[in-house]
Amino acid sequence: MNTPGNHLEPPTADSWAFAEDHAPTSEHVAAARDEATLAGLSTITPGVAATLTALTRAVGARAVVEVGTLMGASGLAFLEGMGHDGVLTSIDVEADNQLPARRYFVAAGIPSSRFRLIAGSPIEIMPKLRDAAYDVVFINGDKLEYVEYVAGALRLLRPGGLLLVHDVLWYNRVADDADESDEAIIIREALDAVATTEAYTRALLPVGNGLLLAVKN
């Protein structure tokens, strides 16, 4: 049996669910999540949504870049964490994926001046964004491009800004050395790229499908 000070066991499924549901998401985030889930698409969990909102609030973010819009669940989590003048820039390669996001943002009462939805390749669009102008960069797009996204994020972040990379545990496959799937290999490379630059102080949070948090020094 574990006692304080001894080596901890991983959380049970009940503890994990308790943590995930501890801070409820808004009805708008829940609706965007539900639509993505019903369509069989991968979206953030409630625990990740709560973490994104709290971290955004903690750094007083006024400008967030997101790679991977989908139905807008994470985008709303950021918009809810920012003040009324905070602006989300969200990039997705699929323009059609951004239509529901716009609908959910409007339904949540977010004025259009507070979000920019950019359709196109994040690898081509990230270099066009301003240097050191963003408080948070959130990566949640194509896993096979994670190394390029991480490289692009460094220039965009201001000192003290947060790099957040989602899905870094990728269904328990990243930690499994025997797993040589393209996604697992590339996510490991992206994690290594953050670890080997002295630009960041980092922690890996086992919330949702794994969230890397790296503060730009």
Ligand SMILES: C[S@@+](CC[C@H](N)C(=O)[O-])C[C@H]1O[C@@H](n2cnc3c(N)ncnc32)[C@H](O)[C@@H]1O
């Ligand atoms: C995991 S979803 C983003 C989820 C969103 N952030 C949310 O909170 O629900 C990934 C997004 O990246 C884009 N994407 C581009 N290439 C992809 C790929 N090969 N596999 C998965 N998603 C891809 C999709 O259009 C999709 O909107």
